[in-house]
Amino acid sequence: MLIKVKTLKDFKLDSLDGEIGKVEEFYFDDLHWTIRYLVANTNNWLTGRQVLIAPYALTSVMREEKDIAISLTKKQIEESPSLSYDKPVSRQFEGDYYGYYGWPVYWGGPYMWGAYPYFPYIIRDSGKWGQYVQDQNAWDPHLRSTEAVTGYRIQASDGEIGHVEDFVIDDETWAIRYLIVDTQNWWPGKKVLISPKWIERVSWNDSKVFINVPRETIKQAPEYTEEALLTRDYENGLHRHYGRQGYWIDEEASVGQSH
CATH class of the missing domain: 2.30.30.240 (PRC-barrel domain)
Structure with missing residues (x-):
């Protein structure tokens, strides 16, 4: 969940x-x-x-x-x-x-x-x-702290939209599913969710996250509130808005390929 x-x-x-x-x-x-x-x-x-x-x-x-x-x-x-x-x-x-x-x-x-x-x-x-055997696709991880990344600025394709307020994680897979973005300086009182899969790059030196999506598209996305239930219906609507495939589809396909 x-x-x-x-x-x-x-x-x-x-x-x-x-x-x-x-x-x-x-x-x-x-x-x-x-x-x-x-x-x-x-x-x-x-x-x-x-x-x-x-x-x-x-x-x-x-x-x-x-x-x-x-x-x-x-x-x-x-x-x-x-x-x-x-x-x-x-x-x-x-x-x-x-x-x-x-x-x-x-x-x-x-x-x-x-x-x-x-x-x-x-x-x-x-x-x-x-x-288990290590294969040629091994990679060199760089670990980041959730506390340190909280506050990073979010840069859309045409300007800043806010900053990272929190992270939404899946307590079954322990994947970070979304960054909660507080848009208070651009769109007061509103919060939106951004999937790490939509991130173009992160400038760790500048404490900035870049996504190749215009600000208006983000503004029209389903709003996230503290009371919102992160149901699959909500997630479907969010991914549909951005024209992206749900992470659950990718993972189900990966599991099927591994058997």
Whole structure:
């Protein structure tokens, strides 16, 4: 189901043997725009280090209870490779981290989850992990923080339209489905959704996201409100407005090709 990053912030994190803290933010990659790590605020439990939890270990998101279940013990988390708060997430750290847990690396293939096109396919069939081999389509991920990218300006083909206010993620696949754009300086009081698939490029140095769509097209798009239910009907209307195919169609096709 679709849920906002800001809604997930401060959700309780429950390991197999007790609470470890709360959700602080997320790291995502700049190719597939998929969540790669949840960053936990562990208060005084593990001080001086970033505690990262990969989606492989996130077994369920319980919205009413504001709780996320993790299939790891406190000891596993405590003994996992350590990353200081003042250090970026390096490839060496990720290699050590994935090796420690015995998970297939997400950058080792062409799909959103490496050799696998669809995340639940992995978690429901962990026996296939042993069949995994890195192929020539491996890629070098660059991780970004949802907190850092919040506030990036959005540039349409004929001018700015606003800034990134939040992210809408799919808590089954952990893909970022939409950026919530606040258009307050151009179209007061209105918000719209932009899919990462519609992004032409991102200038990380200039904190700016470029989309090849005119401002008037964006203005006429279905409005997003806090009360709006992100139903498939709403998504169909949104994609139809932009003349784009839904991400669910692409992913269903990828899953079919992998079998």
